[in-house]
Amino acid sequence: MGHIDTALSRRTFLVAAMSAAGGLAIGVSIPGFAGAAPLAGGAPWNNDQGAGAGEVNAWIVIDPDDTVTIRCAKAEMGEGVLTSMPMIVAEELGCDWTKVRSEYVSPNRNMREKMVYQGMLTGGSSAVRASRPYLQQAGASARARLIQAAATRWNVPAAECEAADSKVTHKPTGRTINYGALANDAAKVTLAKEPDIKTPDQFTLMGKSQARLDTKVKVTGEAVFGIDVRLPDMVYAAVVMCPVPGGQVKSFDADAVRKMRGVISVVPVPNGVAVVADRFWRAKQAALALPVQWNPGAGAGTSSAQIREDYRAALKGPLENAKSVGDAGKALGADKARLVEALYEVPYIAHATMEPLNCTVHVQPDRVDIWMGTQAPEITTGLTAKTLGVTPDKIFVHNCYLGGGFGRRAVNDELLQALAVAKTISKPVKLIWTREEDMRHDRYRPQAAIALKAALGPDGMPTAIQAQTAVGSILKGLKGILDFPMGPGVEPMAVEGLVNLPYAVPNLRVDAVLKDTHVPTMFWRSVGSSQNAFAVESFIDELAHAAGQDPYQFRRTLLAGKDDFLKVLDTLAEKSNWHEKLPPGKGRGIAIHESFGTIVGQVAEVSVDAKGKVRCERVVVAVDCGHVVNPRNVEMQMESGVIYGLTAALYDEITVKDGAIEQGNFDSYQMVKLADAPKIETYLALSGGSKWGGIGEPGTPPIAPAVANAIFAATGKRVRSLPFSNTDFSRGV
Amino acid sequence: MIVLTVNGARHELDIEPETPLLWALRDEIGLTGTKYGCGIAQCGACTVHVDGQPVRSCSLSVDDANGTQITTIEGLSPDASHPVQRAWIAEDVPQCGYCQTGQIMAAAAFLKAIPNPTDADIDDNLTNICRCGTYPRLRAAIHRAAALARG
DSSP: HHHHHHHHHHHHHHHHHHHTTOOOSSOOOOOTTTTSSSSEEEOOOOOOOOOOOTTTEEEEEETOOOOEEEEEEEEEEEOOHHHHHHHHHHHHHHHHHHEEEEOOOOOOHHTTTTTTTOOOOOOTOOHHHHHHHHHEEEEEEHHHHHHHHHHHHHTOOGEEEEEEEEEEEEETTEEEEEGGGGGHHHHHOOOOOOOOOOGGGGOEEEEEOOOOHHHHHHSSSSSOOOGGGOOTEEEEEEEEEOOOOOOEEEEEEHHHTSSTTTTEEEEETTTTTEEEEESSSHHHHHHHHHOOOEEGGGTTTTOOHHHHHHHHOOOOTEEEEEEEOOOOHHHHHHHTOOEEEEEEEEBEEEBOSOOOEEEEEEETEEEEEEEESHHHHHHHHHHHHHHHHHOGGGGEEOOBBBSSSSSGGGHHHHHHHHHHTTTTSSHHHHHHHHEHHHHHHHHOOHHHHHHHEEEOOOOOOEEEEEEEEEEOOGGGGGGTOOOOOOOOOHHHHHHTTTTTTOOOSEEEEEEEEOOOOOOOOOOOOHHHHHHHHHHHHHHHHHHHHHTTTOHHHHHHTTTOHHHHHHHHHHHHHHHTTTOOOOOTTTEEEEEEETTHHHHHHHEEEEEEEETEEEEEEEEEEEEEEEEOOOHHHHHHHHHHHHHHHEEEEEEEETTOOOEEEEOOSSTSOOOOOGGOOOOEEEEEEEOTTTOOOOOOSTTTHHHHHHHHHHHHHSSSSSOOBBGGGOOOOOOOO | OOOEEEETEEEOOOOOOOSSSHIIIISOOTTTOOOOSSSSSOOTEEEEETTTTEEEEESSSSHHTOEEEEEOOOOHHHSSSSSHHHHHHHHHOSSSOTHHHHHHHHHHHHHHHOSSSHHHHHHHHOOOOTTTTOOOHHHHHHHHHHHHHHH
């Protein structure tokens, strides 16, 4: 089936699905935009059918009208991959960017065709870093083959031809052929040698801001998130889970709800019970009414106050050494050492993606179809194969737009429950977590207590720094789902941001103890750096003040010789007017942190009023990610990272009472809103060279310490635990 | 029988009167541009216009919406040509995009009431949650939409 046919079939699917459900066909493209802008479709998934007409290679399909479809193997959760990945391919392909559309690759085809799309996991801010070379190669290879196809048609040497703007030109005669007329021939060309890919100095598309391809479908309501999938005969499931994480169902009384309108069945699922009904609202009402007895398990009876004490106690040892340079113990014990010590604490926090977790599954005798937003279609396929006992070639994962990911959508807890329901019913079933289930059954950013200690020399500069962290393990809870190759030593996520301390300190020691509770933990945007940057960058500020030095200059001295860090720092100082005095009640704080290959520095300007209300008014961001694919997207991700981190810094903690998570919705888990959002300015301070850094996460770590340091500058009060809303900053009371 | 007029089309629905308008729109009528985010009128992802007023449809029963004129994102314009949508495209506001249809519906109603808003007006009136932190672009887009609407 050709590409146009496949595009139509995807559209037809939606129309048919919606009509069958009595709804309107919103999946069709909207008139008035055809050809006006590059696009991603409302339903982003591929139809799994494999190579068709116009497919030059697995990544690129060119239609006769020169429309170029470029496929993306990563999941779009806001970070911009449906635009940045195609930009990398298009850079080499030499196509007209205004005729590019993007869609996901097929996970099933990736498996069928021996990983033709390589790894599909989206996480660790790795999309550009990991896939840029092979995406450039895919674009370059297609371009060379389009040129060869034209040369063959003209019976001229390929060397006499060049390609740009979606056409091949025979230089001596000026003849041209459009890509659309060459695509099928190009697909058959075998090159003697794969072409070289461009170096950054040769880029013409990358490095220039481009509008996102998925904007239009996201302002019309066309974009299909997992929760929006509608299929003929589809039924819905709502779940209830034990209020205490890790608890199990003891018994439930299905008969009590079976007669409620629309209820079809009550099905035990992993970690809970699902009620299946003809509509979600009815399923949810029945689930709320379902009498369930729980075995709350080992977590019952615990509380946040106790957990906090336990983490503090764990710092007393034993600890495992993660890094040792010089002899920090000796330097800290030296007679004349001036010691500075501080304990920083962070709570569990939830991902709280705007789209609550959900998954739609249709189990049929010969195939299993899954519609959801997943950061890891391979994991989705693998878990499905294992759970249902079917071979992966029969599993079709239709990845949707992700209504936020931030790490949460990498392990697919919702999938396991949907599979448990779907195997009991021949119809497609859509299982949705309510906001309350989503918040109370997250896998949270680990709680931590981080003790820092430094010795200052006669010049005020640290001669030794010791960092000790008691923190939950992320990897232990993921065994069997997301198995990382683990070397010996401390789990890297626990100490990232500590072991890679950029400052020149002759003696450095980092120790860790992994302390787990019944509360499950996982990757949360920027992972270990989210808490460790708060500790380290607050502490460096404390050292600067102890030494009587300016925090920017203090960092500058400690980063001497590191030109990339210095460029970021200097950009910050200049753009934030660092040396300009602020009125009373206001303060500036600075922080800099490298994560996922990118250095981000931030200066936060904060006001604290007499009542103690903290307001972050302005944030200046300087970023060094080496090179940039889409500058506008870097800006957007810096803004996003700042606000995501600011919400956590100002407001959020997940607390435990009698083993249960107390927060359930946005009334008890506050978010930064428009009125609280600072003005954010982003400046690129690129070091270039061979460096390509990530951008989805590195904007998050510096904001909490930048704000903490600004609060100190404004009030003289040092806040060492998150969130700041737990500390009283009021004056004159 | 509940009667809802949505984007000009009349729907007779045999559903429980306490059903939230949100779920009637999504599951009965099939208009999935209106999103479920919290169910308690906190996040605004489900914002629609009821008789021209912005309403968080997760917390309005179909009984209370009976007989009203409802506009959803699908009915805001046939071709993304509403000034707010045009401004959103120009400013590249959405990231994950999940909250954006609700943001747009809230902004469209807001600009109808306050055509030339100040930043303080925006702060006071637009309280929808966005986890991706699109607020800076959202604010710029509201000002741009106001300018577009003025012509």
